[in-house]
Each structure stands twice: as C-alpha cells, then as structure tokens.
Amino acid sequence: MNAGTQRQSIAGPAGPLECAIDGPAGEPRGVAVLCHPHPLHGGTMDNKVVQTLARAFVQLGYRAVRFNFRGIGASGGAWDAGQGEVDDALAVIQAFRAPALPLALGGFSFGGYVAAAAAARLPEGARAERLALVAPAVVNFPVPPVSQDTVLLHGEADDVVPLAALLDWARPHSQPVTVIPGAGHFFHGQLPLLKNLIVGAWHR
Secondary structure: OOOOEEEEEEEEEHHHHEEEEOOOOOOOOOOEEEOOHHHOOOOOOHHHHHHHHHHHHHOOOOOEEOOOOOOEEEEOOOOOOHHHHHHHHHHHHHHHOOOOOEEEEEEEOOHHHHHHHHHOOOOOOOOEEEEEOOOOOOOOOOOOOOOOOEEEEEEEEOOOOHHHHHHEEEEEEEOOOOEEEOOOOOOOOOOHHHHHHHHHHOOO
16 A cells, blocks of 8 residues: 555465555554455455555554455465355454454455455454445345444445445345445545545544
C-alpha cells in the first residue's frame, strides 16, 4: 500500500500465506483482517478496494492485515471454491489477533463472503468486534447473516453483485445497507468517498 507496508508470510492450512500489514503511527487500538475479491478473477490483497479498506482502518487506529488467499501471489495451495479460503482467513486471524485488542473483519466481493463466513465460525468469546463488508458476493456464495452494526456498502450500479440481490439478502434480517449512487462494483473514481463512509460509519 505504501513504503511503510510490512510483508510477512505465515503458515496456512494449505501452505504459506502472504500477508501485508499496515499500522497507525501510535499503538493500534485494534486489528483488522481484510479479505480480497475472487482469486480466479484477478483478486489479490493489492486490489484497490481492499487497499481502501486498509487505509480506512489505519485511519481508525487499527493494524490492517491483508493477505493473499491460497494459490495467489506467494501463498501456497490452490483454489478451494470458497471453503479453504475461509480456513485461510481463520489462520490469518489466529496469527495476527492480539488478545488485548478488538478484532475487526472486512472484505470486498468474494472477500466479503469470506469475512462473514469466518466471523460466523469464530468461537464465543473470540468474536469479531464488528465487520465492514463492501459489495459482498451474495449471488454466488452463501453469505451468512451478520450483526446489524456491520458497515455494509454497495454500489447502485453494481453489475457483478446487483443491488437488488444484496437487498434480497439483507431484507430478511433488516440489515442496513449504505448505497453509493452511481457506483459500480469496483467504485472507480469513488474510493476516497468509500473510505470516508467506512470511517464515518465506524465512528457511529
């Protein structure tokens, strides 16, 4: 993301997992683990939306941890249809979470599914403080319900995960959604707005 980004490899369930860590100037107030979009469609931890999530969390005072799913970049293993990728996220959470600090999870598109699925699998007493999901892939993956304080953002003109599909997923649980007018799936030209909305919503 910038010159201050640290690169690190941790042991994952299918091989090493390549991680990138960004932190605030002072002591972090929490740890945020962030998940990237679909590995078979060019998704990596350096995706611009995922970097925007990292910038938002660093601004909020969190240590932001991005990582490449199995088979991407320097991460070992191969695509596992979303199941092993949730295991990857849980391994990163285990490696980077600090017992004295809150845990936040975030993700974009396929990564939104992974973040929500990983959150659902964390044991009682080790739950995430809160989630931030951007255009979660509700059309292709079984995204579980999330808490109503989840920061959930979606583009009005998303042609990958249509807004109507996201609202169909959110409606049964009365899940609040922030819609960015005119935005497509990748939020071209609107990443600064996306970051500011995440930061503002988190403060609330």
